[in-house]
Amino acid sequence: MRNEMVVSISSVIARIKNVLTQTMDLDGIWIQGEISNLTKHRSGHYYFSLKDKSGEMSCVMFSSYVSRLNFNVEEGMRVLVSGSINVYEQRGSLQLVIRQMKQDGLGDLYLEFEKRKQDLLRAGYFDESHKKAKPDYIENIGVVTGAQAAALQDVLSTIQRRWPMMKVTLYPSLVQGSFAPKSLIQSLKEADTHNHDALLIVRGGGSFEDLFCFNDIQLVKTIYSLNTYIVSGVGHEVDTTLCDLVCDHRSVTPTAAAQWVTLDQYEVMTQILKDRELLRQNMSMILNHNKLKLDSYKNHP
The missing domain is CATH 3.40.50.261 (Succinyl-CoA synthetase domains)
Structure with missing residues (x-):
């Protein structure tokens, strides 16, 4: 291997990312597809796939861009998106980073869902x-x-x-x-x-x-x-x-x-212990009260 170069996988991915991001210009292009596997993260970011009959690609839309949308994104919706190509280096996966999105009608399955509903x-x-x-x-x-x-x-x-x-x-x-x-x-x-x-x-x-x-x-x-x-x-x-x-x-x-459909056994046990202590206190009060009455009767026959 004297004349062969050895490089890390991360450097290969970085090289691929560099080539793609510099040569793949998507400015001014709207990409058409149907949304699938939509996840609306608590951070506000949207993660989903954009697909058609022959292909599918992972996408991310960060919260700063999501906040600009004037419609509710739903599973099965057909959309037009614009953005840039990216390589997610930790997984070596290709993805679209979406900056704009607009509706392009609803997918056939989503329309059928709405009709049945x-x-x-x-x-x-x-x-x-x-x-x-x-x-x-x-x-x-x-x-x-x-x-x-x-x-x-x-x-x-x-x-x-x-x-x-x-x-x-x-x-x-x-x-x-x-x-x-x-x-x-x-x-x-x-x-x-x-x-x-x-x-x-x-x-x-x-x-x-x-x-x-x-x-x-x-x-x-x-x-x-x-x-x-x-x-x-x-x-x-x-x-x-x-x-x-x-x-x-x-x-x-x-x-x-x-x-x-289930109780929590630890919550039930805690309540049982509380009830037991309450019963003990109540019985103690009753016994003490009646003891005083009994002492009174003994002292005043």
Whole structure:
């Protein structure tokens, strides 16, 4: 290797970044695409992918530019963006740094979502008056999700930490793809016959397309007809599906759904100790009061 040069990966990435940023001039160019995997970070930055039928690219829009937008950015929205090319050196990934964005219509899936939402809303499937009240005490639940899904582990670990005496029954189902709605419906119908205190339908985060099976019309109608109190925990906080809207309670994540149906064993223990001390104090007061009365009777027969 005497005549060969050895360089670090970081220096190679830096060289690539330097070449791209100096030679790839995007000034005056509007890039068209559909937003996918949108994450609105608490810092105010937006992270998402911009895609069309043949390609996809990671994008970032920093909060200073986000604040200038005059519309609400949504998953599945078609947009025009302008900015510059960049290489994120820590991962060696190519990304667009967006400085401007404007609407270019809505994606087909998003339009379909809105149509279904309005139709079901008018038909009364999302009415608050139909939603069942949360049971006073929940000790037996069914969970509808993928058997190998990360969402299931989130639910189980949360229950184990908060209320390990909870009885949990899994009803495995597909949670993505064209066959998922039918699978979810079958699992929900089966779970509804087993007299659970509550049912959880959960799935972790994903793109608008990944979660679209939870916008199935027959799935919504099935959930509406269930006798059991049902909680949804689909996707992340920014994700909203028609399944969320029809369920008796919507939690923003699978973990939040598990928290909603469980007591916290440490909070319960703290309350028990407080109640025990209050009982002890009250009994002591009663005994002392009656002791004084007894002494009075003895002294004045």
